Amino acid sequence: MDSPVPRTSAIAPAPKKPPARTGSKAVASSGANAATVEPTPTRRPRGRPRKTAEELDDGNRRRKLMDGAAKLFRTQGFAATSTRDIAAAAGMHSGSPFYHFESKSALLYAVMSEGMTMATQSQQQALDALPTQATAREQLHTLIRHHFEILLGPRSSFIPVMLYEWRSLTPAQRKGIARIKDSYEATWMPVLHALAQQGALQAEPGVARLFIFGALNWAVQWFSPKKGKSLDALTDEALALFIRS
Helix, strand or coil: CCCCCCCCCCCCCCCCCCCEEECCEEEEEECCEEEEECCCCCCCCCCCCCCCHHHHCHHHHHHHHHHHHHHHHHHHCCCCCCHHHHHHHCCCCCCCHHHHCCCHHHHHHHHHHHHHHHHHHHHHHHHHCCCCCCCHHHHHHHHHHHHHHHHHCCCCCHHHHHHHCHHHCCHHHHHHHHHHHHHHHHCCHHHHHHHHHCCCECCCHHHHHHHHHHHHHCHHHHCCHHHCCCHHHHHHHHHHHHECC
């Protein structure tokens, strides 16, 4: 008799169910044993890296760069000042200026334009603080005193930089600065015309404006607070040069 042939099942064993997910881990149970499957690590999103604390403090650091650059441009000149010098003066890394300004030329323009813009605003505030009935002489006194403040005060470097480094600007930059400068000086003209009508101005208003600014701006070359003369005293003496008492 032939040996019996062993039977084989025609039905394949049922596939195991996929492991149930609990939270971020998948657990596969087989009897008393359990296998833990670690989650796939998440990928960090692509794009620009997070800003550093230095980059987040844009306003203060931008101002430090401008103040430091203005002093360096004034004392050693635009051409002789490197971006490394500017960064060191502001207490930053050598590449930090390029986060705030695309070039040294752009920084020079910002020093001049923002300086003149702030001067224009503070000049108007000084006039607005005068009494409504202030005379033309009182207004000119206020304008001269304010101009000395921005020439010789704590943040006084931008006008000397503008005077000495004008040729370092591009033609387009010069036009931008000229517009702000013209706005600043235009405020003086009604006052000078009023004084001319009173017979108190020593020259025709347009010419007087040129002489006045030439004389006042030159004070940055010779004025020294160590010599004991205050800005108020300096203002009184300048006023006596330009109008008749």
